[in-house]
Amino acid sequence: QLADSSTAPGNAAPPAPRILRIAVPTPLRRLFDYRPAGQPPVGGWRPGLRVKIPFGRRYLVGIVMECAMQSELPASQLKPITERLDDEPLPADWLWLCQFTARYYQHSLGDTLHHALPGPLRQGRPLEARIRERWQLNHPETAALDVLSRAPRQRELVQLLAQHRHGMITSAITAQGYGRAQLQGLLDKSLVTRVSEPLTASEGWSGALLAEPALPLNREQATALSALHEGLDRFHPCLLHGVTGSGKTEVYLQLIEAVLGQGRQALVLVPEIGLTPQTLSRFRKRFRAPVVALHSGLTDLERLDAWEAARSGRAPIIIGTRSAIFTPLARPGVIIVDEEHDGSFKQQDGLRYHARDLAMARAHREGVPILLGSATPSLESLAQARGGRYRHLRLTQRPSRHAPAKLELVDLRGRPRQGGLIPPVIDAIRQALKAEGQVLVFINRRGFSPSLACHQCGWIAECRHCDSRMTLHRQPPRLVCHHCEHQTPQPDACPSCGSADLRPLGAGTERSEETLATLFPDTPVYRIDRDSTRRKEAFDQLLTEIRRGEPSLLVGTQMLAKGHHLPHVTLVVVVNADAGLYASDFRALEQSAQLLVQVAGRSGRADRAGRVLVQTLHPDDPNLRLLADSGYDALAYQMLEERRLAGLPPYRYLALARFEATREEDARQAAEAAGDAARQWLGERQSAVHCLGPVPAPMERRQNRYHVQLMLSAEKRSALHEASAWLVGWMESAASRRVRWSLDIDPMTL
């Protein structure tokens, strides 16, 4: 699939090709041959040019990957392209990244390119010569501020616009943290006018770099930064391993300052959850240069704008979630992956890539430094750092006076619970509130209760479509399956015995919220989970409330646990720490240890010390004890040793083939056939790759489909990839239409 060197991007135009090999957005893992047509572009036909082509009965946008003189197809079967869409090819580094991704994850190249392009470019819109929108206040002296007393964000935007006599373009407005919603609001009230104008030259920025002075660094931060300064002009992989609140972000900011000082760009990847105005506003407050944010709330045009700004070099700082790894940069200077251990960097369907791993490959290729930051590094990154392949930079101190609080394990056994909480913990909450602190109650289950049971006969509400229980919700009342979203009304009586004695078992966020509101009627309770923040700006509003610092109770899932700076929290309560301790998945313990430490890190971040109470039914569990007594690093190094002994990542590499079908035996037979064929192929080659399974997936039935899986495991990545490529080829040719299959390289869960 790779272009050979004679047609590599960037070379001078070779003689006009007779054949264009084109990547087409289909699942098929191959290129398609077409004849060139129309005027060749000025630099000649080259890889990276978009073209419109007839494909089956449709027209699709494809990308030229190779230029050749001959095709294996007879000339009569070769169709000409319909239209050339670009004068200039897409950036060579970007093409390389897509090719690498497709090869590494055994995915179709056409599909990968499609995934990596902003929507309008996928649809064939031109790269340049776009129109942009400018927004102007209708009445600069505006009396509108009264009208907008109920819409504070719109009001702020009016004040911003009032400072710009000629109005502002959309990207400048979004760069200040405003969105479509506010603009539309002002438009609806006829307070602003929208004018379209052609996009002209770049809007550069010049002059001073910083809008506020950098903080004086403490000794550890300074040591880390000077190590980073040494590697600015080359591939220099570093792990910034710093306890929660140790000032990693300040190190990022000063590293970026150095990179911008060289006239280069910084790409910052953050987890889904972290891309809140809080993170962004720290970057925006620091730099005068525009900070472009790439997140799911953007419209297609805004996304294209951001992409263009990065590609052209207009945007010096790009911050985005997982998919931002595919943003082209004119002058790459550094890649930073914040909270590198976070699971949201791995895409779990379609193109199953890991943005952190791609970031590493990309930094290597582009010869730039890469910084992975975390208080709880993944075992993968920790092993690399320990092996000396990444530079290991540590921050062990917080700039604030207080070290992260130790976890105090609280025995749940045999104690009465109210909303999941036992009496001594409720007392501790009362004391913390009395001392004017905020309390964070962490419970990783949304809804009222994770199950509804009949007290007479033991019946439990289960999903009709999955091997799972229904979660009881009260706001509004209903049963919901969290795996397929299937909903039913809450039954009045047991469907099995008719008894009316149906009781919720266990607590979710809604139940803890309700209990706490009853126990502490004079204290505000804020619930933060996916349900309470479904509305776009609800989360930010809640965070703003919380940061005012009044004594209050925060009940939340991991949405609240990660990354946020909550300076007034003095007590963190973990309702139940046990979910990950005995789960079958090999990463479950790692992930729950990371989550516990991240939650605990929300406490005592400002001028008051914090406490963390962890409720558990297994206070003597050796892993939990190690985490509580010695901290994450000690447990992490022990887990690494266990992984080595068990032959699991990062000491071996895995690929997981998943098969699913509406009939159980279809999925099973397909997986068995694939397993037999793979074992035979591996045996003939005396390959060191192991093939395990098939086995039913952990939740075998989901949405009425049965899931079976087969695993490849190898000590050498190259061997795994050879076997995976073969398996994909085999499945492509042998798979029945009744069975859907996929291959997951470096799976996060088994």
Ligand code: ADP
């Ligand atoms: P992390 O990213 O490691 O969780 P942050 O960068 O959010 O930590 O820093 C935690 C707090 O410490 C922030 O309020 C930040 O402004 C402050 N801080 C960081 N570095 C310094 C420093 N060198 N001097 C004073 N305060 C600092």
Ligand code: ZN
């Ligand atoms: Zn019953």
Ligand code: ZN
């Ligand atoms: Zn379900």
